[in-house]
Amino acid sequence: MSQIFVSGYGAVSPAGWGAVELQKVLANGKPLPIQPLERPGWEKPLRMRAVPAPATRPAFLAHPRLRRSSPITHYAAAAMLEAVKNLPPDPTRRIGLIVCLQSGCVQYTYRFFDEVLADPATASPLLFPETVFAAPASHLAALLENTPLVSTLIGDPATFAQGLALGADWLRQNRVDVAVVIGTEEINWLRADALWHLEHAAIISGGAGAVALCRDAEFSCGAELAAVTKPQSYSARKSRVQAARAMREEICPVESELLCDGLGDSPRADGPEIAVWRDWPGARLSPKKLLGEGLMAAAAWQCVAACAAVAEKMFPSAIASLVGCNQQAMGVRFQACPGPHKSDKL
Numbered sequence: 001m002s003q004i005f006v007s008g009y010g011a012v013s014p015a016g017w018g019a020v021e022l023q024k025v026l027a028n029g030k031p032l033p034i035q036p037l038e039r040p041g042w043e044k045p046l047r048m049r050a051v052p053a054p055a056t057r058p059a060f061l062a063h064p065r066l067r068r069s070s071p072i073t074h075y076a077a078a079a080m081l082e083a084v085k086n087l088p089p090d091p092t093r094r095i096g097l098i099v100c101l102q103s104g105c106v107q108y109t110y111r112f113f114d115e116v117l118a119d120p121a122t123a124s125p126l127l128f129p130e131t132v133f134a135a136p137a138s139h140l141a142a143l144l145e146n147t148p149l150v151s152t153l154i155g156d157p158a159t160f161a162q163g164l165a166l167g168a169d170w171l172r173q174n175r176v177d178v179a180v181v182i183g184t185e186e187i188n189w190l191r192a193d194a195l196w197h198l199e200h201a202a203i204i205s206g207g208a209g210a211v212a213l214c215r216d217a218e219f220s221c222g223a224e225l226a227a228v229t230k231p232q233s234y235s236a237r238k239s240r241v242q243a244a245r246a247m248r249e250e251i252c253p254v255e256s257e258l259l260c261d262g263l264g265d266s267p268r269a270d271g272p273e274i275a276v277w278r279d280w281p282g283a284r285l286s287p288k289k290l291l292g293e294g295l296m297a298a299a300a301w302q303c304v305a306a307c308a309a310v311a312e313k314m315f316p317s318a319i320a321s322l323v324g325c326n327q328q329a330m331g332v333r334f335q336a337c338p339g340p341h342k343s344d345k346l
Contacts, residue, residue, distance in 0.1 A: 005220035010082025013207040049292035072186035075208035083210040096176035156324030157299035183300030184208035205292025209300025222311040240272035251331035258318035264288030
């Protein structure tokens, strides 16, 4: 995985719009406030950590393709543009996009099927395109324009690591000059209700995270994608604990690096990762404990936090432990490397 550099990263989260805001909350270490989320038919609301409105209206929302897009696309666009902002303008640059999702486009899905159930004859066909998993990637490609390769990966949060591995492959094969990997999710009572039925303690959240990869060290932000483990799939023969342990053995962590784990507020769901990393003696961050259960976005926040810690020279290397909820466990390592520019300071 050597010679794959991180040219930038970006984030949108309940902390705010930007990787700097994310880093401030992680450095502070205090969980963000919980807000109520009303569910039709229930007296007691669900719980969430919502993404705040941006301080100013993002300029990209003026793009014609984003007029009807939902928050999941807005979050992804903001994170993507932040991740590529340090690249000098070049109309010939080929940018590949990999958008990773778990629950996907819930806002318009709810609205469309609500209209279908009310009266199929009058349901708006304009809403339907925004319900499909590929909608965010399509909008982002239109926003960037020069995107020869665009892919949407659907799976549990460890799929973000697969996105990083795929982006690295595209670069090694010279199919693109930059590969931007994005994890994004949006909040809706329907999604929060589904999560509540699986894990009562979880607090839903949304947002996005993006990591831009390149082969040119000149554009490095000071971090390099050093390793992505093989996917350790769950099965009747391999439990989540066994898969997570195999991932840890392959990533072979050292005490001097930062661990960005996927622990949140769900003791049952977090059990395998707790068991595998219980004896970890080094520094660690748990973004979901502070920001909420962002599913694929939360996996992206882990990787953004790891990138930022390395780029800002806080640690020589950092690893993200991505123990997915129902498919696989994977690990990612970022390590320090020379870079001509630095990301924004806290």
